[in-house]
Amino acid sequence: MTRPSLDAHIAALDVDDGLESVLTVVARTCAEISRVVAGGALVGAMGASGRMNVQDEEQKKLDVITDDMLTQALLACPAIAGVASEEKDKAQIASNPGGAYLALFDPLDGSSNIDINAPVGTIVSVLKSPSATPVEADFLQPGRRQVAALYAVYGPQTMLVLTTGAGVKGFTLAQDGQWFLTHDAIAISPETREFAINVSNQRHWAEGVQRYVEGLLKGADGPRGKNFNMRWVAAMVADVHRILMRGGVFIYPWDSREPNKPGKLRLMYEGNPMALLVEQAGGKATTDGVQPILDVQPEQLHQRIPVALGSANEIDALAAA
Template sequence: MTLASLDAHIAALDVADGLKSVLTVAARTCAEISDVVAGGALAGALGASGQINVQDEEQKKLDVMTNDRLTQALLACPAVAGVASEEMDEVQPASNTAGDYLVLFDPLDGSSNIDINASVGTIVSVLKSPTPTPTEADFMQAGRNQVAALYALYGPQTMLVLTTGQGVRGFTLSSDGEWILTHDAIAVSKDTKEFAINMSNLRHWSEPVQTYVGDLLKGADGPRGKNFNMRWVAAMVADVHRILMRGGVFFYPWDRREPNKPGKLRLMYEGNPMAFLIEQAGGKATTDGVEAILDIQPEHLHQRIPVALGSANEIDAFASA
C-alpha cells in the first residue's frame, strides 16, 4: 500500500496556490530543523546563545538557529508578505510586494527541554495579509482568521500536524526526508482521565483553578468520581500532541507571581495555532473554560494569555469549577 505524502495532500487541498506554497515551505523547513535538533551536541546546537529575546528570556543556540531558518525560508517564498516570531521584536516584511500571507511562528517551543534531549517542536500560524506591504497592525487578527496552522514535534518520531480548516491530519517524517500521512481525521475524545499542568505552581493559582485541580487529585473518592493521571512535558507542542493522539486537557493558568501578566503563553504564536488545531479536532480551546482563544482580538504582537484546552467535556467541567 502506498501512503499519501504531505506534498500530495497539500496539492489536493481546496485552498489557494499561494497557501499551498507557504505550507510546503514551512513543512520543508521543519524537516530541516528536525535534522539540526537530532544532531544535538554533534551539530554544535546545544547550550545558550548568550542573547536575550524580546520575551526577556535567554535564548538557546537552537532558538536562534531555527528562527533564522524559518525566517529566511518563508521570506523567500513569493506568497509570503511578512513574518513574525516569538524570538523577534518586530515583524519582518518581505521584500516582494506580491505576497498574500502572513506567517507567525514559535521556532522552537519547549526550549528548556533542548539540553536534556526531551521533546521540542515548531508551531506555525498563517493569516491572510490585508496588504502586500504589511505593518504590525496587519498581524492583529483574531485566531478565527487563520487559514492554516501546523506544528512539528521533534520526538522519537518527527511528526507534522496540520489543519487548513478541513480537519486535522498528521504526517510522519520518513528516513528519506518525506512527510507521510500516518494519522488521518484526528479527533479529540470528549472525555478524559488525563490532565497536564505544572503542579509546582499550585500555590500561585487563583482559587477556582486550585479547586478544580484539587478535585482531580481526589480521584474516585472525590466529587469527580474517577481517577486522573497527570502528565507534563514542559513543551506545549508535546502536551497538545498527546491530547490530539489520546485525549486529555492542558492548562497554563494565570498565577500570582506576575499578577499583571494575564498568562505565560503567547496568543499569536502558541494560543491561536494550537486552538485552531484543537477545535478542528473537536476539542475546546479557551482561556478560562469559557472565553474561546480564537475569538480574542490581539492588542500587541507578543500578547500573553492563560490557556485551558483539550477534551470538550473536561473543559466544560473546568468552567463550572
C-alpha cells in the same frame, strides 16, 4: 501499503497556490530543523546562545538557528508578505511586495528541554495579509481568521500536524525527508483521565483553577468519581500533541506571581494555532474554560494569555469549578 504524501495532500487542498507554497516551505523547513535538532551536540547546536529574546528569556543556540531557518525560508517565498517570530521584537516585512499571507511562529517551542533530550517542536500560524505591503498592525487578527495552523514535534518520530480548517491530519517524517500521512481525521475524545499542568504552582492559581485541579487529584474519592493521571512535558507542543493523540486537557493558567500579566503563553505564536488545531479535532480551547482563544482580539504582537484546552467535557468542568 502506499501512504499519501504531505505534498500530495497539500496539492489536493481547496486552497490557492500561494497557501500551498507557504505550507510546502514550512514543511520542508521543519524537516530540515528535525535534522539539526537530532544532530544536537554533534553539530554544535547545544547550549545557550548568550543572547536574550524579546520575552527577556535566554535564547538557546537552537532557538536562534531555527528562527533564522524559518525566517529566511518564509521571506524567500513569494506568497509571504511578512513574518513574525516569538524570538524577535518586531515583525519582518518581505522585501519583494505582492505576497498574500502572513506567517507567525514559535521556531522551537520547549527549548528548555533541549539539554535533556526531551521533545521540542515548531508551531506555525498562517493568516491572510490585508495588503501586499503590510504593517505590524495587520498581524493582529483574531485566531478565527487563520487559514492554516500546524506544528511539528521532534521526538522519537518527527510528526507534522496540520489543519486548514477542514479537520486535522498528522504526517510522519520518513528517512528520505518526505512526510507521509499516518494519522487521518484526528479527533479528541470528549472524555479523559489525563491532565497536564505544573502543579508546583498550584498555590498561585485563581480559586476556580485550584478547585478544579483539587477535584482531579482526589480521584475516585473526590467529586469526579474517577482517577486521573497527570502528565507534564514542559513543552506546549508535546503536551498538546499527546492530547490530539489520546485525549486530555492542558492548562497554563494565570497566576498571582505576576498578577499584571494575563498568562505565560503567547496568543499569536502558541495560543491561536494550537486552539485552531484543538477545535478542528473536536476539542475546546479557551483562556479560562469559557472564552474561546480564537475569539480574542489581539492587541500586541507578543500578547500573553492563560490557556485551557483539550477534551471538551473537561474544559466545561473547569468553567464550572
